[in-house]
Amino acid sequence: MTLQAPPTDAQAAVHALWHPDSLPDPYPAYERVRALGAGGALNPGFPDWPAVFVTGHAACSAVLRSPGAISGNGVQAQGGASDGVRLLQSMMLFHNGLSHQRLRGLVSAAFTPRVVEEQRELVRSLLGELLDGLAARGGGDVVAELSNPLPARVIMGMLGLRGEDEARFVRWSGSVADLLAGAEGSPELMARIDADAREMRAFFKDLADDLRATPQPGLLSALAAAEDGGERLSGDELLSNAVLLLTAGHETTSNLIPGGLLELSRQPDAWAALVANPRHPNVADELLRVVSPVQFDGRTLGADVPAGDVTLPAGTFAQLMLGAANRDPAVFPDPGRIDWERPNAARHLAFAAGPHYCLGASLARLEIAETFAALATRFPGLTVTDPHPPFKPNPVLRGVQRLDVTLRV
Numbered sequence: 001m002t003l004q005a006p007p008t009d010a011q012a013a014v015h016a017l018w019h020p021d022s023l024p025d026p027y028p029a030y031e032r033v034r035a036l037g038a039g040g041a042l043n044p045g046f047p048d049w050p051a052v053f054v055t056g057h058a059a060c061s062a063v064l065r066s067p068g069a070i071s072g073n074g075v076q077a078q079g080g081a082s083d084g085v086r087l088l089q090s091m092m093l094f095h096n097g098l099s100h101q102r103l104r105g106l107v108s109a110a111f112t113p114r115v116v117e118e119q120r121e122l123v124r125s126l127l128g129e130l131l132d133g134l135a136a137r138g139g140g141d142v143v144a145e146l147s148n149p150l151p152a153r154v155i156m157g158m159l160g161l162r163g164e165d166e167a168r169f170v171r172w173s174g175s176v177a178d179l180l181a182g183a184e185g186s187p188e189l190m191a192r193i194d195a196d197a198r199e200m201r202a203f204f205k206d207l208a209d210d211l212r213a214t215p216q217p218g219l220l221s222a223l224a225a226a227e228d229g230g231e232r233l234s235g236d237e238l239l240s241n242a243v244l245l246l247t248a249g250h251e252t253t254s255n256l257i258p259g260g261l262l263e264l265s266r267q268p269d270a271w272a273a274l275v276a277n278p279r280h281p282n283v284a285d286e287l288l289r290v291v292s293p294v295q296f297d298g299r300t301l302g303a304d305v306p307a308g309d310v311t312l313p314a315g316t317f318a319q320l321m322l323g324a325a326n327r328d329p330a331v332f333p334d335p336g337r338i339d340w341e342r343p344n345a346a347r348h349l350a351f352a353a354g355p356h357y358c359l360g361a362s363l364a365r366l367e368i369a370e371t372f373a374a375l376a377t378r379f380p381g382l383t384v385t386d387p388h389p390p391f392k393p394n395p396v397l398r399g400v401q402r403l404d405v406t407l408r409v
């Protein structure tokens with residue numbers, strides 16, 4: 001009988017990151033990892049996994065920007081993949097180098113700053129409708145009645161998809177979010193994800209050809225028509241990257257809104273300052289920094305990467321703890337405090353950095369700024385009624401599952 005050695009302090013600290021009890025407040029666990037590391041990075045010494053956990057802002061930023069850091073965690077190499085993994089394989093998120101440049105160039109040709117700015121009036125109109133409904137009931141669940149429908153309707157409208165499919169698209173977004181988080185749950189969870197992936201593929205089947213033959217308003221037609229030196233998106237590429245835009249356009253904002261309200265309920269001075277100046281230009285970035293809807297990212301290092309005060313060796317998997325980096329006290333003094341006057345709030349890594357910087361960052365900022373301006377203007381007496389709400393079981397794309405509020409002017 002072979003006895004397994006007890007975990008070291010570093011290994012125990014890393015295991016704690018994924019414990020369900022850490023979801024409501026992961027930051028003490030992050031600080032434990034930070035304290036055990038050096039130069040913003042900790043190698044926990046797992047025998048079969050050459051991983052380093054990166055908590056420092058400088059180190060995370062260096063890895064994200066390094067040409068030697070490879071995104072995708074081996075997804076491209078998976079043969080005989082499940083339906084869910086096949087969906088990921090054509091997403092630009094899981095490509096690097098020239099193939100990534102090609103996909104991102106084709107998608108960004110359709111996702112321009114002008115197209116994003118044109119959504120402002122749509123966002124304001126949708127916010128008015130959703131907040132009128134909440135106000136008529138004196139409050140309710142912000143997740144179900146505001147933060148889920150708003151970004152879903154915005155990105156669906158941009159893509160040119162039908163509103164009657166909203167519930168299905170929100171469900172698909174949740175499955176892709178679980179997949180992007182590296183779902184390794186029960187067979188039932190994986191079966192649901194694969195079933196949703198097949199449903200997505202059936203929905204988008206032949207869509208590229210149809211849209212090229214009969215263009216319609218919206219990003220899907222623009223994506224289908226986009227060309228670069230004669231290159232176009234294949235049917236699978238159109239499907240996967242439309243789903244990526246749908247999911248990224250939904251999940252970040254839908255998690256940020258209730259997460260931001262929860263943080264503000266715990267910092268009444270910050271809420272009062274927002275009520276006094278609801279259109280402060282730092283609102284979106286400071287909330288993105290504090291809430292960090294994407295808590296983790298990862299890169300496989302194909303070459304040595306100088307990262308702040310340390311050099312991470314080739315062959316290492318760098319687990320980038322963006323939630324910790326965005327609260328790095330060396331960069332953001334008093335990091336847990338919401339400070340609208342923080343001069344470097346925009347240095348957060350909530351949208352990553354480097355070649356995989358979030359293509360929809362400008363849309364997310366627009367939706368966040370407009371939402372919190374509307375809430376602070378219309379309902380200065382807003383109160384969160386459950387200070388300890390349930391969280392989704394997803395530590396990577398962390399979000400509140402339900403957040404009840406009462407609305408008072």
